[in-house]
Amino acid sequence: MERSEIIIGGDTAGIEWRVPVFRFRGRDSAAPSVYIQAALHANELPGTALLHFLLERLRTAEAEGAIRGDITVVPQANPIGLAQYHFGEMEGRFDLGSRTNFNRDFPLVALAGRDTLLEKLESRSAADRLKRMLLHTALGADLVLDLHCDDESLQYAYIDDAFWPEAADLASTLDMEAVFLSDGESTAFEEAVGHAFKHQGGDKLKTVPGRLAITVELRGRRDVYPDMARRDADGLWAFLAGRGIVTDPAHKAKPYAGPAVPLDNIEMVKAPEPGTVLFHRGIGDEVKAGDLLATLIVRPGEAGGTLAVTAGHDGLIATRCSARHARRGDDLMKIACREATRRDRKPGTLED
Template structure:
């Protein structure tokens, strides 16, 4: 194993950011190479815990000569967000300097244009240099896994149609309960990598065998426990073994039994009014159209001071907000439905 640091100079004097990078050299040039990062949203830590335990296993495998493909691992990809505490709470999703999401505004380039990411590098902001450095590193590999989490959530992933159903092996290895089939039309990290894989220098490819770019949602932000992280690390190891990145004679492939759902089928349940949230249903539950999902106490103590929020479609509750007060329009739930929930959804991500 080789260890190094990505060093990003700050935008003010005396500031410097360091990102530890772990690399394993594979023994077989024909084996797939893989890039794995976690905590791009710095306050999403299940992936950091997972990679802590996966690295233990990879070091052992390296000593035993069981690493076939090159592996690059970054357990904590965003030191800028990690240092952003506002009134005692970490603000790891948005850059306080630019007010942009750390997982947005990645350049959409063809794979052949990879080196252009580093042009005019010193003139860019620290956050932009971090983004471009990570993207440049990821595009040097065949497989890219970006480990995130949701608020309160099932285990699921965003996977571009171009990588499905080949990527069902990852969904099975990590015991995902759902896969959201994305359209590849945003500037998120995973979709920027996917864009490059699909635009390798010529026309857009509809499928890219042997390549993968995926956002893995490792349940909710509070789901950071040793047994859970070790189990997820075992699942990721099984994926690597199945793809031939590592050697494991005991590996046995599993079939994916969950759903693969287009983003057009995701019902975003939002608060119609501000108020205190009383949830009646939990993640993992199946609901029918008309079922009561939550009560919003809009005017505490007043007659008729509460309103009901109901499901518009049949489906599976995939995520739920952890906050118990909602502003008007705040997301309360994502429901994975059996049919399209709206026909006017714009391409791109479900949330900012």
């Protein structure tokens, strides 16, 4: 194993950020290569825990000669966000300096333009340099996994149509309960990787066999436990074995049995008014149109001071917010539905 660091000079004097990078060299040049990172949103730590245990297993595999393809692992990809606390709580998702989501504004380049990402780095902000160097590193691999989590959530993933159903093996080994098929039209890290994979000269490719770029949502932010992380690490190991990146004679493939729905089929349940949230249904529940999802106490103590929030469509509750007070328009739930929930969704991500 090789350990190196991506070094990011700060935007003010005396500050420097270091991102540890772990590399395992495969013994078979024909085997696929993989890049895996976690905690790009610095406060989303289930992936960091998973990769800690996966790295233990990879070191053992290396000693046994069981690593066939090159593996690059970045278990904590965002030291800038990791250090940004506001009133005692880590922000993690948004850069306090620019108010920009750490998982947005990645440059969209063709695969042949990979090295342009490193041009004029000295003139760019620390956050922009971090994004460019992570993306440059990732584009050296065939398969790219970006490990995130939601607020309160099932295990699910965002997967570009171009990589489905080939990516069903990852959905299976990680026991995902849903897959959201994305359109690849944002500047998030995974979609910037997908953009490069689909632009390899000539027309945009509709499918990219042998390539992969996925955002994995490892349940909720509080789901950071040793047994859970080890189980997820075993799932990711099984994916690597199935793809021939590591050798494991005991590996047995299994089909993915969960739903795979386009983003147009995701009902974003929002708070119509501000109030205290009383949830009636939880993640993993199947609901019917009209079912009561939550009650908002909008005028505490007053007769008729509550407001019912109901499901607009049949589907599976995939996520739920952990906050128990909502502002007007806040997201309360995501429901994976069997039909399109709206016709006016703009291409791109579901949330900022």
